[in-house]
Amino acid sequence: MEILLQxxxxxxxxxxxxxLVALGYTMVxxxxxxxxxAHGEVVMVGAxxxxxxxxxxxxxxxxxxxxxxxxxxxxxxxxMALGYGIERIAYRPLRHAPRLAPLITAIGVSIVxxxxxxxxxxxDYHSFPQLFANTTHSFGGAVINDIQIIIFxxxxxxxxxxxxxxHHTRLGRAMRAIAENQHxxxxxxxxxxxVISITFMLGSAMAAVAGLMVSANxxxxxxxxxxxxxxxxxxxxxxxxxxNLRGAMLGGLLLGLIExxxxxxxxxxxxxxxxxxxxxxxxxxxLIAVLVFRPSGLLGERLAERA
Amino acid sequence: MSxxxxxxSLRFGLLATLLRGFFVMQFxxxxxxxxxxxxxxxxxxxxxxxDALLGRSxxxxxxxxxxxxxxxxxxxxxxxxxxxxxxxxxxxxxxxxYCYALTGSPHLALAFPMMFPAGVHLPFWIVLPMAALVxxxxxxxxxxxxxxxxxxxxxxxxxxxxxxxxxxxxxxxAPVNLTNGPQGISRIDPVSVAGVSLxxxxxxxxxxxxxxHLYFYLFLAFTALVVFVSRRLERSRIGRAxxxxxxxxxxxxxxxxxxxxxxxxxxxxxxxxxxxSGALFAGFQGFVSPESFSLMxxxxxxxxxxxxxxxxxAGVIFGAILLALLPEVLRHIVVPAQQALFGRTLVDxxxxxxxxxxxxxxVMMLYRPAGLLPSRVRRRELGADEPAAExxxxxxxx
Numbered sequence: 001m002e003i004l005l006q007x008x009x010x011x012x013x014x015x016x017x018x019x020l021v022a023l024g025y026t027m028v029x030x031x032x033x034x035x036x037x038a039h040g041e042v043v044m045v046g047a048x049x050x051x052x053x054x055x056x057x058x059x060x061x062x063x064x065x066x067x068x069x070x071x072x073x074x075x076x077x078x079x080m081a082l083g084y085g086i087e088r089i090a091y092r093p094l095r096h097a098p099r100l101a102p103l104i105t106a107i108g109v110s111i112v113x114x115x116x117x118x119x120x121x122x123x124d125y126h127s128f129p130q131l132f133a134n135t136t137h138s139f140g141g142a143v144i145n146d147i148q149i150i151i152f153x154x155x156x157x158x159x160x161x162x163x164x165x166x167h168h169t170r171l172g173r174a175m176r177a178i179a180e181n182q183h184x185x186x187x188x189x190x191x192x193x194x195v196i197s198i199t200f201m202l203g204s205a206m207a208a209v210a211g212l213m214v215s216a217n218x219x220x221x222x223x224x225x226x227x228x229x230x231x232x233x234x235x236x237x238x239x240x241x242x243x244n245l246r247g248a249m250l251g252g253l254l255l256g257l258i259e260x261x262x263x264x265x266x267x268x269x270x271x272x273x274x275x276x277x278x279x280x281x282x283x284x285x286x287l288i289a290v291l292v293f294r295p296s297g298l299l300g301e302r303l304a305e306r307a
Numbered sequence: 308m309s310x311x312x313x314x315x316s317l318r319f320g321l322l323a324t325l326l327r328g329f330f331v332m333q334f335x336x337x338x339x340x341x342x343x344x345x346x347x348x349x350x351x352x353x354x355x356x357x358d359a360l361l362g363r364s365x366x367x368x369x370x371x372x373x374x375x376x377x378x379x380x381x382x383x384x385x386x387x388x389x390x391x392x393x394x395x396x397x398x399x400x401x402x403x404x405y406c407y408a409l410t411g412s413p414h415l416a417l418a419f420p421m422m423f424p425a426g427v428h429l430p431f432w433i434v435l436p437m438a439a440l441v442x443x444x445x446x447x448x449x450x451x452x453x454x455x456x457x458x459x460x461x462x463x464x465x466x467x468x469x470x471x472x473x474x475x476x477x478x479x480x481a482p483v484n485l486t487n488g489p490q491g492i493s494r495i496d497p498v499s500v501a502g503v504s505l506x507x508x509x510x511x512x513x514x515x516x517x518x519x520h521l522y523f524y525l526f527l528a529f530t531a532l533v534v535f536v537s538r539r540l541e542r543s544r545i546g547r548a549x550x551x552x553x554x555x556x557x558x559x560x561x562x563x564x565x566x567x568x569x570x571x572x573x574x575x576x577x578x579x580x581x582x583x584s585g586a587l588f589a590g591f592q593g594f595v596s597p598e599s600f601s602l603m604x605x606x607x608x609x610x611x612x613x614x615x616x617x618x619x620x621a622g623v624i625f626g627a628i629l630l631a632l633l634p635e636v637l638r639h640i641v642v643p644a645q646q647a648l649f650g651r652t653l654v655d656x657x658x659x660x661x662x663x664x665x666x667x668x669x670v671m672m673l674y675r676p677a678g679l680l681p682s683r684v685r686r687r688e689l690g691a692d693e694p695a696a697e698x699x700x701x702x703x704x705x
Binding site: 034035037089090093094097098099100101102103104105107108109110111112114115116118119227228231234235238273275277278280281283284287288291292295 | 386390392394449452453455456457458459460462463464466467468470471474475478481482483602606609613617654658661662664665666667668669671672673676
């Protein structure tokens, strides 16, 4: 029972990170009908920026209370610029091209980012500096530490903030209008290009925060971390119904739970044949299962096939 | 066609001429027939010329280039003809390679000592179609759920599959040692043709044929087969249906094309071709391990297709040769150049190569979407020359 509770806690924490990244996929998809393959790499760049600025500042003797917010702001700004640049360079010129074209540039961008990161930060794992005493609290036999609590609370707060932006501001209305019908929105005076740029920047800002969370949670960052994370977050977005914000959140949490419970119990279920090293396979199985049985996702009303 | 091939020769030099000459072989006028024989002679002499000029190690590189040509042509069926983006193509190559590695080596003796005390040693010619079928089966398994949805899903599912297959290959060494994990499987039986093992030097009519030369001829024969099949497919009813789907799926299905099954067929055929190449690779290399099948390889093969010209056989071959030789060229240029300039190696050739691939994918799509050697249909469709056609086609689908 304690194990179950523990797996649920781990799953929810991991799932809230997936949800943040999945929001980036789903926002872009909702507006442009495009899968932004490079989004996972933006998360990685965010994590790397936080880590390197944080370690640099701690090295200069800046107190952690000051260093953390500064480096997070730095990473968010950097990722927003990156997101803007990606859209400008790789997607905007191809907005009216056949669909294969932006997919190919997307994979190109993600390869370029991955290798640039490897050149800048090297092939090694970077460890997250310890900023404060990370106390663990136990309840019901399971443990949760401060970092995990902060991650979960922050993720929920950011998601709530995003919902407010999308549903109660002028910008959000413009975003929804473009998702509904880009041409009509343009006729109504919405600056489509500007809103799309802002969408990419918003998604990238969340990716930066997610990058911070992943590296804080595992204590590690690596140039290759964005790839699988991106794949899983995309799966989360599809699970919830791609293009649907609430779906992305739900999908993220669910996927986190499935993964952590699956990895925890696969050994017992398969009689020891498969171990927890197959953890990464679950997201993929979920993706295939969703595509077979409910391609529109849990909360998606629209059919996934859109011409 | 012959006028076009002359233009091509001026632009891309000897290599392209040789290739183009190879494709016009079925044209029966006299000049082309002469050209065909010249090209064939040149190709048959290629390993000897390479050996004499550059050394034995380059013959091996040429052999690998032939393998890449086969892979790129297989992917071209999926990406070039049917317009489906497969980002995990190397996974099918891996499936084929492991098929031969398991059924043509002593390895299975470790997992099932009672059943196979000496391992399994099926002849290559049985394993080859089997590898193609198994890879094709995986293709159908992946394609069936995803191909009825829009193309983006296929891209991401294949991307995931490419990664998953490596997780399995890396971890299926326990509790039953199937794949031998990250160490890979070695001592794979050499391919033998008509009782002649290709792994040892042979003397035929007094000429010495080292193993790499023999494999070159084997690969040449298979490449010719793939080219032939691609060419016939391209002009068949199926090929035309694929291109119709690629250009406008809604219109194609309105014309009575069974889009889902035809897309599945393209995907499975690409997978089969990848599987067969994988078996050849395993036989040639004598050793397989999961690290040969990384995402980077998939991207490289995709890059060959995109760079050369999606849907154009000559273009794809050109792209494959270019990119297969690139790492060798980089290795000889990048490190010495950096040593001379900065006194140390800042960027290793491997990551520079990947950086170039990624950049090439972006730049090609932005400025020359139909590739360096575009096919006529593809160029028209991707609107490189006719900007007017481009927007109107798009609007009609929305």
